[in-house]
Amino acid sequence: MDAESVPNGLPGGDLPSPRVVDPRRAVRAGARCLAGDTPVLLADGRTRPLSELSVGEEVFGTREGRFAVTRVRAHWKTTRPAYRLVLGDGTQVVASGDHRFLTDEGWRHLAPGRCEGAESRPHLVKGARLVGTGRFAAPPAHLPDYRRGYLWGAVRGGPPCDPEVLARVRDFAGGRAGGWGRGWVPRDGELPEPAAEPGEEWSKGFLAGLFDARGSSTGGELVMSSSDGAVFDAAVRALLRLEVPHVVEVRGVRVVGGLAARLRFLHLIGPVLPRGNAVEGMAVPVTSRLEVVSVESLGAARTLHDITTGTGDFVANGLVSHNCSAAPA
Numbered sequence: 595m596d597a598e599s600v601p602n603g604l605p606g607g608d609l610p611s612p613r614v615v616d617p618r619r620a621v622r623a624g625a626r627c628l629a630g631d632t633p634v635l636l637a638d639g640r641t642r643p644l645s646e647l648s649v650g651e652e653v654f655g656t657r658e659g660r661f662a663v664t665r666v667r668a669h670w671k672t673t674r675p676a677y678r679l680v681l682g683d684g685t686q687v688v689a690s691g692d693h694r695f696l697t698d699e700g701w702r703h704l705a706p707g708r709c710e711g712a713e714s715r716p717h718l719v720k721g722a723r724l725v726g727t728g729r730f731a732a733p734p735a736h737l738p739d740y741r742r743g744y745l746w747g748a749v750r751g752g753p754p755c756d757p758e759v760l761a762r763v764r765d766f767a768g769g770r771a772g773g774w775g776r777g778w779v780p781r782d783g784e785l786p787e788p789a790a791e792p793g794e795e796w797s798k799g800f801l802a803g804l805f806d807a808r809g810s811s812t813g814g815e816l817v818m819s820s821s822d823g824a825v826f827d828a829a830v831r832a833l834l835r836l837e838v839p840h841v842v843e844v845r846g847v848r849v850v851g852g853l854a855a856r857l858r859f860l861h862l863i864g865p866v867l868p869r870g871n872a873v874e875g876m877a878v879p880v881t882s883r884l885e886v887v888s889v890e891s892l893g894a895a896r897t898l899h900d901i902t903t904g905t906g907d908f909v910a911n912g913l914v915s916h917n918c919s920a921a922p923a
Contacts, residue, residue, distance in 0.1 A: 747803025
């Protein structure tokens with residue numbers, strides 16, 4: 595990746611302290627914004643809609659072509675004409691026309707326009723290739739099947755020891771119809787056996803429970819292990835059902851397919867334990883899957899949001915997105 599493609603190529607690193615931006619001044623300074631429901635990659639590996647972020651929260655930006663943790667320094671919203679960007683893998687974002695995304699040839703505005711010097715600004719065209727992982731998977735809803743699957747994975751695959759995992763097990767066990775009562779940790783023999791062909795929600799919950807109890811994310815590798823043959827077989831079936839690429843190893847399974855596949859797995863199953871170490875320090879992917887298919891005007895102004903971070907960028911629905919250029923008030 596060339597020098598232009600490095601979002602934080604200049605010295606300085608994170609800004610020294612949080613700043614508050616006056617939305618009116620942000621508009622005058624040329625705020626570049628995204629739809630509020632755009633998922634942003636948090637430092638713990640989870641996602642949160644852009645509109646729900648707060649100053650001081652840690653998110654992922656990039657530094658020298660690799661994912662790096664940074665803090666939100668400012669956050670605001672404004673109303674501007676909106677455009678929809680569609681990429682080859684199905685990734686979509688809604689943003690203002692002057693918002694910038696990182697491509698394999700450097701930063702590009704979403705739509706044509708003029709710079710301050712009355713020159714045409716560089717913008718995205720069909721076939722341009724953005725960098726990143728591509729669209730994030732939606733997190734699971736904690737429906738009854740998910741809860742039952744989580745209990746089976748965490749208790750039968752465990753037992754669970756981490757306080758956060760135990761808290762979820764107690765919560766899910768207490769919510770079971772005719773169950774053990776809130777605060778109770780069920781024993782292995784008290785768990786109902788899964789159906790012969792478990793559904794997607796059970797599979798997501800089971801993998802989340804197993805990963806919380808017996809999973810690891812060392813060096814970016816996501817591995818689940820178990821000496822219990824039934825648990826091992828259930829893990830393989832669940833990964834196949836959710837179309838998660840993996841390899842079977844001795845007493846364990848490993849998620850493969852690069853950072854995009856690992857993030858999809860984590861977001862799809864929603865474990866309770868943070869796994870930001872599966873992302874931090876990883877190289878920002880460059881792939882032909884993120885070629886621009888279309889940029890279209892939505893024909894109306896929308897309420898849009900943006901943030902400033904210490905690295906000068908953040909990860910919006912799997913794409914490296916530039917900060918708003920608004921001067922702090």
